[in-house]
Amino acid sequence: xxxxxxxxxxxxxxxxxxxxxxxxxxxxxxxxxxxxxxxxxxxxxxxxxxxxxxxxxxxxxxxxxxxxxxxxxxxxxxxxxxxxxxxxxxxxxxxxxxxxxxxxxxxxxxxxxxxxxxxxxxxxxxxxxxxxxxxxxxxxxxxxxxxxxxxxxxxxxxxxxxxxxxxxxxxxxxxxxxxxxxxxxxxxxxxxxxxxxxxxxxxxxxxxxxxxx
Numbered sequence: 074x075x076x077x078x079x080x081x082x083x084x085x086x087x088x089x090x091x092x093x094x095x096x097x098x099x100x101x102x103x104x105x106x107x108x109x110x111x112x113x114x115x116x117x118x119x120x121x122x123x124x125x126x127x128x129x130x131x132x133x134x135x136x137x138x139x140x141x142x143x144x145x146x147x148x149x150x151x152x153x154x155x156x157x158x159x160x161x162x163x164x165x166x167x168x169x170x171x172x173x174x175x176x177x178x179x180x181x182x183x184x185x186x187x188x189x190x191x192x193x194x195x196x197x198x199x200x201x202x203x204x205x206x207x208x209x210x211x212x213x214x215x216x217x218x219x220x221x222x223x224x225x226x227x228x229x230x231x232x233x234x235x236x237x238x239x240x241x242x243x244x245x246x247x248x249x250x251x252x253x254x255x256x257x258x259x260x261x262x263x264x265x266x267x268x269x270x271x272x273x274x275x276x277x278x279x280x281x282x283x284x285x286x
Contacts, residue, residue, distance in 0.1 A: 079232035084224050087147035091166040091173035095121040096258050098164075100234040103180055105212040107228060110188055112212055114180030114202045115234065117263040120245045121256040122163070124172035128250035132172035143172040148224040152209075152216055159206030162214050164223055164231070178246075178257075179203045181265040182211075204267040237261065 079102060087094055096119075104113045122130040124143075131153070132143045142151045143165055151163040151174045167173035180202040182189055189201045189211040202208045209215065214229070223230045239261030245254060246267070259266045 079234065082148075082224070082231045082233055084146075084148050087164060087166050087224075088168050089166065091123050091175060092121040092256050092258075094166045094173075095119045095175045095256065096240055097236075098175060098177075098231070099240055099258060099260055100237050102183065102232040102234050103177060103212075104230050104232060105185075105214065105228070107213060110185060112185030112188055113183045113232075114208070114212075115183055116177060116180050116231075117237075118179035118259040118266045119257070120176040120178055121166075121254075121258075122174050122176065123167070127254065129245060129248045129254070130172065130174075132174075140172065142220045143174050144170060145220075146222070147173075148222065150214075150218050150221040150223055150226075150229055152214060152219040154216065156206075160209040160215050161205045162209050162218075176205060177208060178205050179259075179263075179265055179267045180208060181263065199264050203265050237263075 098116050098119050101116050102113050103116055124130060124132045127133060132140045136144050139153065142149055145165065146169050147165050147167060149165045151165055152160055154160055161176060163174035163176045165174050182198055182201050190196055192213060193201055193207065193211045195201060201211050218229055221229050237260040241259050241261050242255045243257045245257045
C-alpha cells in the first residue's frame with residue numbers, strides 16, 4: 074500500500090486566533106530537515122500566547138527586538154533561549170501586526186529516532202521530545218532558525234494531521250502571570266507530554282479518533 078503524502082500547513086492555518094491554532098496543531102507533524110537527515114514528531118502538547126491581553130506573553134509590553142517576530146507574518150518560527158540552558162520553539166499566529174505564538178511543548182517521535190537519541194543522549198522514546206527544551210535539542214533547533222518561515226522552509230515546517238480523540242485543556246506551566254488562562258492543550262492519554270502533570274486538566278473536545286502514520 075502506498076504511503077499517503079501529508080500536506081504542509083499554509084499561511085491561513087496560522088493566521089487565526091492563537092488558542093484555536095494551538096488546539097488544531099495537536100496531531101500535526103513537526104518536521105526538521107538538515108544535511109541528509111530528516112526527523113519528525115507528532116505534536117502532542119502546546120501552549121498559546123497572545124499580546125496585550127496576555128500578561129504571560131513576551132509581547133505583552135509591545136514590540137522589542139526579541140518579540141518583533143511575534144508581530145510579523147503568521148507561520149514563522151519564534152525561537153528564544155530560556156533559563157540559561159535551552160531553546161524553545163514557537164510558531165507565530167494571528168494576522169500581521171497582532172502578536173501571537175504557539176509554544177510547541179512536546180511531540181511523539183516518528184522519523185529519525187536514532188538521531189534524536191544521539192542528540193539527546195537518551196534511549197527511551199518518551200524522553201526524547203517530552204518538553205520544549207528536550208524537543209529543540211533532539212531536533213537541532215536553535216536561534217539560527219528564529220524567524221524561519223515555516224510555511225515555505227525546507228528546514229522546519231509542519232504537516233497536517235488528524236485530530237486526536239481527546240484534547241485536554243489546562244493552565245500553562247511555570248508562569249508568574251496569566252496563570253488562569255487555560256491555554257495549554259495536550260493529547261488525552263499521550264505518554265509523550267511533558268513531565269509537569271499536576272495542573273487543572275479538563276477534557277475540552279471529543280472528536281473522531283485517528284492519528285497520522
